[in-house]
Amino acid sequence: MTDASDVFDRVGLTEYETTALEELLSLGRTTAPNLAEATGIPKARIYGVLDELCDRGFVKEIPGRPKEYQPKSPEEILDRAVENERQAYESFASDIEDARGEFLSAYRPRYERASEDISPAAELFHVVDVGEPSERETRRLYREAAETLRVVTNSFAYLDSVESALADALDRGVDVDVLFLHPDRLPAEKAAVQAEVVERLTEAFPAVEVRFSVERLPLRGTVADPSMDYEGGEAILLVEEPDVPDHRRQAALTGNGSFVAGLQRYFDLVWEHESVPPADVR
Template sequence: MDDAGVFDLLDLGEYERTALAELLTLGRTTAPNLAEATGIPKARIYGVLEALADRGFVKVIPGRPKEYQPRSPEAILDRAAENRRQAYESFSADLDAARESFLAEFGPRFTAASEDIRPAEELFYVVDVGEASESETRRLYHEADERVNVLTKSFEYLDSVAPALADALDRGVEVNVLFLHPDLLSATNRGIQTEIVERIDEEFPGVGYRFSEEKLPWRGTLVDPSMEYETGRAILLVEEKDVPLSMRQAAITENGSFVAGLKRYFDLVWEHDSVATYPE
């Protein structure tokens, strides 16, 4: 992470980060000197320095005139972490104080409204394909207890889920990927798939994979299906060649019966309509 990224984590405004960076270079100095060195308006410099002092990043040295001295870089980072910890504890305490009245007010409303929801409306909710769908997919990997099954053309989004995939494998989760057979792919997607398969062999040897010899009508990820229809979650999208990816949506379900059906489809293709080795 570069310096700008660290200042972003410190949640500093433009003048504040400019002043702090210059102070770390100059050391102890006065407000007018710092304003001249940074170009920060003199009408703003005192407020900027007081804000930095309030956060514990700068020490105020009494005198005529007052001087300002930065704390060490290590101390600044430690103070930032402590500030965030204290803010979280305060936030958590405020939530706890409001919890009883909030639940009393809205719990009955939610229960009454939920009783009126038709079963079909509980089957799915949708998110946009892209960052939103990838975020939901990562969540499924992180929450999986036993198994993850993936249906994909070439698994081109591996980069976005790789840390979550590694986490699942580290926790002993079984991960199996059903690719579309390369003979059914375009030349571009075939090349992507080849690279992804090589990467899986090298970085994620615990992942099982096969290649479907039939077209896959849907793509997606399902986790922890139960043939008793009691558990299971999935995200999926159907093949829509004429719809741009940016305009498509993915369906998310936590309906155990539906996920069990998706698992049966996955198992049938895996066992009867796929090959185990990457075609030469």
């Protein structure tokens, strides 16, 4: 069982900061000298410790002579800790996106030169874990697609993760079709999720065409810019493994033009001969 005080360590507080905040939660409101005396924190350090706790939003500074400090409620401390992490992540993600163009310009040519001697067979597949790694690669396919995206999915439950990239693709004029598994072939809870996603998708992105496969889907994933002359395209896919939990599954990435074209042919056959439009789904 996790000890309650472990939360302070989890949010990155130092030993002095943890000691000060725990004591403040007991005292309620006090001055820096009083807190230093109660905790044994050196007076030369106590103001810096309190300033850091205020900056993090865990403690409120009350002006006056002398100045006093009051802790936020335990609920507010936890909520603020989560918000701090969210803001830090968004800042990190923004910094990475800002550096993306320069980074790719600098390192992609090196990577491509180093990969020139790799045999085609070795490049057929590259695997990533299902979850955030596979969703990150899916977003990349959406962002890099120039003409078409073909999505095969049970319920598109990961729409939230790729929605921004999907919107960008549509803004660029990319043609997007989404092939869902018919809800009659889904468990009731997944069918309910699918219904919500389909409603969101069709309302937010009316340019996306949707159909429902009446047969089981042996694989799921995204096909981007397939070339019927086998000279381009990329795809991410995973095979249906109902008895394997997601955290133990892997998705396959391929840039092999022939394989991508084959996935597109599979999509077209199901789309044209084994699927129905939304109007036929009750």
